[in-house]
Amino acid sequence: MIPFNKPYLTGKEIHYIYDAVNTGKLSGNGKYTQKCQQFFEKAYGFKKCLLTTSCTDALEMAAILINIQPGDEIIMPSYTFVSTANAFVLRGAKIVFADSRSDHPGMDESSIESLITNKTKAIVPVHYAGVACDMGKIMEVADKYGLFVIEDAAQAIDSYYIGKNGKRRALGTIGHFGTFSFHETKNIISGEGGMLAINDEKFIKRAEIIWEKGTDRAAFFRGEVDKYGWVDVGSSFLPSELISAFLYAQLENLQNIQEKRLSLWNRYYEALSEFSKANGIHLQSLPSFGSNNAHMFYMVCKDEGQREKIIRSLKDNQILAVFHYLSLHASKFYIEKHDGRNLPLADMFSERLIRLPLYYELEFFQIDQIVKIIEESLIVD
Structure with a gap:
């Protein structure tokens, strides 16, 4: 697990x-x-x-x-x-x-x-x-x-x-x-x-x-x-x-925690770079004006169906990956208060973004296992 x-x-x-x-x-x-x-x-x-x-x-x-x-x-x-x-x-x-x-x-x-x-x-x-x-x-x-x-x-x-x-x-x-x-x-x-x-x-x-x-x-x-x-x-x-x-x-352990999380983030990125390009997946991008604190590792799938397939396959192998926020402008509470503008990119991230496990005690071999299951989930039968 x-x-x-x-x-x-x-x-x-x-x-x-x-x-x-x-x-x-x-x-x-x-x-x-x-x-x-x-x-x-x-x-x-x-x-x-x-x-x-x-x-x-x-x-x-x-x-x-x-x-x-x-x-x-x-x-x-x-x-x-x-x-x-x-x-x-x-x-x-x-x-x-x-x-x-x-x-x-x-x-x-x-x-x-x-x-x-x-x-x-x-x-x-x-x-x-x-x-x-x-x-x-x-x-x-x-x-x-x-x-x-x-x-x-x-x-x-x-x-x-x-x-x-x-x-x-x-x-x-x-x-x-x-x-x-x-x-x-x-x-x-x-x-x-x-x-x-x-x-x-x-x-x-x-x-x-x-x-x-x-x-x-x-x-x-x-x-x-x-x-x-x-x-x-x-x-x-x-x-x-x-x-x-x-x-x-x-x-007191901030530097040590940050170094470990960054090493895990980099492992994900290196392992998924080529695969993501071949499958229409976008990995987390870093702008020229920002650093990376390795808070999370996410991918943006090509569509909602691809995301669901990856999450389901990981879950079948006892690995928990999650999607993240739902657009607040379209929420049950605020949709009537919103001014009606379409916000397609917020909706796109709501539908396609997936977060992978990332925590201090995660090991490289577990990341390799996660990546392998993701790759296998998208193999066409």
Whole structure:
């Protein structure tokens, strides 16, 4: 049996959880929360990081911080997870969906300007598979129209945008905010978990208040105020110290995890390159402006029938491969609210994309086995 995903434990998770228990503080914003946040700020250059219980929470915090009001419009890709949209829908925003690129499921950056109206408040690029959107182009449009940019970097830990000058910038550091996930399917995990990265300093103080349920409690514990109270809206966005302790063990092994995942990704790519060309399959493409963090390995089949044949054949051999998102513009919840534009590329990825198993403990011989079954599944009887 080869599962689609298997959470990887470095060996230190239980030790750090035990240590957190012994400190006598299990609620959020303790020793391990601060260690994790400082790690990200130092490693990637975020102005401020706040751990959250999920990437969904991080997106919801961003929506509050930019003061989303009913009727505001948010531009984002249709081919994304529902949380990207829900964070803004919950505050009354209208979602204006962009189609995907022809060479990648990420949003078509060249279409964004045509979708902007006087109600547009923000652009939410999603770095699908950890591969960068063209952030140079997106920031140029956002600056022109005075829009906020919230990077949905749920899959993009340790991945970079490469500018025209060759400068590498970590994904999530470029927009006003970046949001990350540490769900068990991600490269770095804590079971459930996420993070809001704040890149515009004017939002830091309020973000901390929203994070602390609308109170200035964090300032109180630093000795900046003599008592704390309710000063703004907020919610319970902090993870417990147990989650943060688990995450810190992962962060200590980030480089090792990334190197192993990249070696697995490369094995897939090399093994499938010739076969894919001969069978009308497109492998994951990497733009000149983006790096690869090996979050996933996907293929885009020539049609839905071919994808179904591959998935069925793998399942018959006890190997789990999956398709991914269904276009949000065509969803049961939003189809009547969508403006009616056809988004054929988002629909194409919904119908043809397949994700293959990729996790730290996967072995080369298992990848070779997966590839062999894929090849055999398309042999004409």
